Amino acid sequence: MAKAHQIVVWTWGIRNTFRSLVAILTTILVVSAIYLTQDAGQACEQRVVSSDSIPKCDLFFGKWVFDNESYPLYKEQQCTFMSDQLACEKFGRKDLNYQNWRWKPHHCDLPRFNATALLERLRNKRLVFVGDSLNRGQWVSMVCLVESVVPRSLKFMHTLANGSLNIFKAIEYNATIEFYWAPLLVESNSDDPVNHRVPERTVRIKAIEKHAKYWTDADILIFNTYLWWRRPVMNVLWGSFGDPDGVYKGVEMLRVYEMALRTWSDWVEVHVNSNKTQMFFVSMSPTHERAEEWGGAVGENCYTEKEQIAKEGYWGKGSDPKMMQLVEKVLEDLRTRGSNVQMLNITQLTEYRKEGHPSIYKKQWEPLTEEQISDPRTYADCIHWCLPGVPDVWNELLYAHIFHQ
Incomplete structure (x- = not known):
């Protein structure tokens, strides 16, 4: 009887040990499965992030x-249609490394x-x-990027529109890449594409249709407005110029x-079908007019x-966060x-x-004074950008969004 009892106890012990081993193995398998699933999920996420998928990658930080x-x-x-305002090499710039940054x-x-895919x-x-x-400048860049594949x-x-609307046309594609001069988007006394430097800048804050009629049926619209606003006070006109x-x-x-911006946005809401038209707003283009801001000498x-x-x-300080x-x-x-x-959002990447910039390497539209000639810093253009250069990257970002939004 004692022997039988020992056999039962020994068998029960084996069963308990077996069940414990099964439980341990099951736990290990479950934990391993969870770990492998998470690891695979992370690997999958990394693969997605490493792709050209716009929603998974912030293209503007890098x-x-x-x-x-x-x-x-x-x-x-x-580039057949290069602008003399942006052709820095043509006007004497020797250091061309600015062209080689990706x-x-x-x-x-x-x-x-x-270029062919875009056309x-x-x-x-x-x-x-x-x-x-x-x-x-971004428009000139885009024309230069595509025109080489067009005979x-x-x-x-x-x-x-009296010079306000510039149109590049690729005949074979019946495609146009255009630029319309409207530095403040709404009507202003700076709307002339040539004679727009006025001492008192004035805007008709509720008037946009004079300009907008030239954009209404566009398929892709790219807007910007920033530098022309950089003053403490703007003159606002209720009524018409000359009234x-x-x-x-x-x-x-x-x-x-x-x-x-509200006048512009109301126009967009009413007149643009966003199921048909892709729309973009380019953020501030930084200026570099004060070297002390990046550790250079004052002046x-x-x-x-x-x-x-x-x-x-x-x-x-050339970029205003409040405006952005x-x-x-x-x-x-x-x-x-x-x-x-x-x-x-080209601002942060362009800050670097x-x-x-063209600096002094551009066509000077007005004769330089003796003072300017003696000190080139005084007429250096630290606002616009040499081409090829920074605006080409803006257009690469635009290209990515056009194809992957």
């Missing part, structure tokens, strides 16, 4: 990488710009840039800027600069109303490029 094999994307001398987002790569996308369509001379006999440039009964009032700039600017700003997150926040607020409000305008 670093500049020197690349003299793939860049520049075109040669300055070979933008590398932190978690992915920008898709390679394909196919634009077949029977209009791509229109609207804004100031920075947007015009000379199948492309041309012409102007309309003796018009009412003028000086208003704090940020308030006027918001009013103009210096971008003149003679040959290197980028190395400090990640650098933000100069206003744009973001207006675009968000538009989205709630069913109109999608995407922000091309103090060496990319």
